[in-house]
Amino acid sequence: MRTEIIVVGAGPTGLMLAHELTLAGVPVVVLEKQRTRNPQSRAGGLQPRTAEVLDLRGLLDPLLADAPSRNTHGGHFAMLPVELDCRPWRTRHPYPVTLPQDRLEAYLEQRLVEQGVPVLRGHEASAVEQDADGVSVGEIRGSYLVACDGGHSTVRAALGVPFPGRAGRMSAVAADLTLAAASDAVPTTRGHFSQYPRTVGGYFSILHPLDGDRYRLIFGRLSGDGPDREAPVTADEVREVLHAVYGRETELGELSAASRFGDAVRQVERYREGRVFFAGDAAHIHAPIGGQGVNLGIQDAVNLGWKLAAEVRGWAPAGLLDTYHDERHPVAARVLEHTRAQAVLMNPGQDEEVAAVRTLTTELLRLPDTNRYLSGVMSGLDTQYPGVGPRMIDLELTTESGPTRVSRLMHSGRGLLLSLDGRQRSVGHRSDRVEHVAAKTDEDVAGAEALLIRPDGYIAWSTTDGSSLETALTRWFG
Known part of the structure; x- marks a missing residue:
C-alpha cells in the first residue's frame, strides 16, 4: 500500500x-x-x-x-x-x-x-x-x-x-464502573473536581459521575505500593477499595473497564x-x-x-x-x-x-x-509561539453572507485573511491555502484592520505589526 x-x-x-x-x-x-x-x-x-x-x-x-x-x-x-x-x-x-x-x-x-x-x-x-x-x-x-x-x-x-x-514513583488504577448500591459518601451529581478526593483506609481515591449511571474510580495505596503495571485489575480489588473508602453499603455493579497508570515524566x-x-x-x-x-x-x-x-x-x-x-x-x-x-x-x-x-x-x-x-x-488558552501572535478570539462577525463566527470560517482547515475594514486584500496565488473574507465586528480587536490567521488558529500577522502582509503570507504559506 x-x-x-x-x-x-x-x-x-x-x-x-x-x-x-x-x-x-x-x-x-x-x-x-x-x-x-x-x-x-x-x-x-x-x-x-x-x-x-x-x-x-x-x-x-x-x-x-x-x-x-x-x-x-x-x-x-x-x-x-x-x-x-x-x-x-x-x-x-x-x-x-x-x-x-x-x-x-x-x-x-x-x-x-x-x-x-x-x-x-x-x-x-x-x-x-x-x-x-x-x-x-x-x-x-x-x-x-x-x-x-x-x-x-x-x-x-x-x-x-x-x-x-523520570520513571514513575507511584501506581494507581482508573476504572469505569456502575454501582449496585451506594452510601451517602458517594457523590451523585457533578461538581468541582476538588470535592471528589478521599483518603481513607490506607487508600487515596476519586470517585465521580460520568455519563448515565457510569462512574470513574481512581485509586491507589497511600504506601505507593501496587501490583505490576501489566497486572489486570480485578473486580475484587475494586470492591475492596469501595468498601474501605465508601463504606460496606457501597456495592460494585459492573466493572466495564480498568487499567493501571503511573506518574512517569x-x-x-x-x-x-x-x-x-x-x-x-x-x-x-x-x-x-x-x-x-x-x-x-x-x-x-x-x-x-x-x-x-x-x-x-x-x-x-x-x-x-x-x-x-x-x-x-x-x-x-x-x-x-x-x-x-x-x-x-x-x-x-x-x-x-x-x-x-x-x-x-x-x-x-x-x-x-x-x-x-x-x-x-x-x-491551554495562554499558549503562544515564538514570533507568532496569540490565538485568534472567536469573534462574532457580519459578512455579505450574513452573521458568522471566526471558527466557522476555518472549518476548511485553510488559513484565513480577515479584513475588518472592508478593504479587499490579495493573497496572490495562494487562494488554495488562504481564504480572504471581508467582515465587520463590534468586538475589541485592539485596533487591527486586518488579520492573517494560521490554520491552527494563531495570528500570523495583523495591520498593527508594522510588517507587510506579503512577508507574512510568504513565511507561512509559501
Whole structure:
C-alpha cells in the first residue's frame, strides 16, 4: 500500500491528525495495534483550548449533541478547592467540556471511515524503516510517518529514539464502573473536581459521575505500593477499595473497564527524526492531571497537520516543518513542569510542610491575577509561539453572507485573511491555502484592520505589526 502519510496510533492525537490531513486532501493511513477500540473513558473532559480547536473544524457541536448537560464548573489546579476562571481569556468555552475520551475517539474514527480513510486495526508498527525518499512499515509505504502510539511507542523503540525523564514513583488504577448500591459518601451529581478526593483506609481515591449511571474510580495505596503495571485489575480489588473508602453499603455493579497508570515524566529531545515525527504521548508523558494529555495531543496534531500537508503538496516555505518542534516542544515541557508541581501538592501522603504550601497556594488562587494565569496554563488558552501572535478570539462577525463566527470560517482547515475594514486584500496565488473574507465586528480587536490567521488558529500577522502582509503570507504559506 502506498500513501503520503502513515499515522501510527488511533487515539485522539492520531485520529485528529488524520482528520487534518484528509481535510487538506492528503492521503493518509492510520495503523493501530489494538484490534478493538479501548472502551475505557480515560480523560473525562476537554480543556477549553481543546474545545476551541475542535470548534475550528466544526467537530465540537456534533460531539456534544447527545451530551446530557454542559459543565458549569471551572477547572482545577492540583485539585485545590478554587475554580479556575477562564472567562478573562475571551473564550466561548470557559469551563472544561464533559466528554469521555472514548466518545471522542469513536466520533473521530467514524468521520475518517466515512471519508474512506483506512484505519487498520491489528497492525503494530514494530519494524520502521526510512530512507531519503520515504518511510516503510511492513508493506505500507509513505512519504512521512507520525508516531502517535502512546507512552510505550513501538515506533520510538524501533528507531532507538531515547525517551529521557523520570520513571514513575507511584501506581494507581482508573476504572469505569456502575454501582449496585451506594452510601451517602458517594457523590451523585457533578461538581468541582476538588470535592471528589478521599483518603481513607490506607487508600487515596476519586470517585465521580460520568455519563448515565457510569462512574470513574481512581485509586491507589497511600504506601505507593501496587501490583505490576501489566497486572489486570480485578473486580475484587475494586470492591475492596469501595468498601474501605465508601463504606460496606457501597456495592460494585459492573466493572466495564480498568487499567493501571503511573506518574512517569518523559519527553523526546527532538519531535522529528528524519521523516518520522512524534506527537501526543509518544512525544511526552506526565502525571494524568486535568486532561492535559488530550489537550497537548490534539494541539500537536493541529499544529503539525497543515505543515505536513503543505510539504506534501509542494508549497511549504523552507523550514516550515521544523517549526513543529520549535513551537510544540516548549509547550509540552511546560506542562511536564507544572504537572510535577501539582503532583507534589496532590500527594495524599503529604506532611505538614506540603499542607502549608497547599493552604498558601489556595489563597493565591483566589487572587484574580493568579487565577487568570493558572487558568491559562491549565486550559491551554495562554499558549503562544515564538514570533507568532496569540490565538485568534472567536469573534462574532457580519459578512455579505450574513452573521458568522471566526471558527466557522476555518472549518476548511485553510488559513484565513480577515479584513475588518472592508478593504479587499490579495493573497496572490495562494487562494488554495488562504481564504480572504471581508467582515465587520463590534468586538475589541485592539485596533487591527486586518488579520492573517494560521490554520491552527494563531495570528500570523495583523495591520498593527508594522510588517507587510506579503512577508507574512510568504513565511507561512509559501
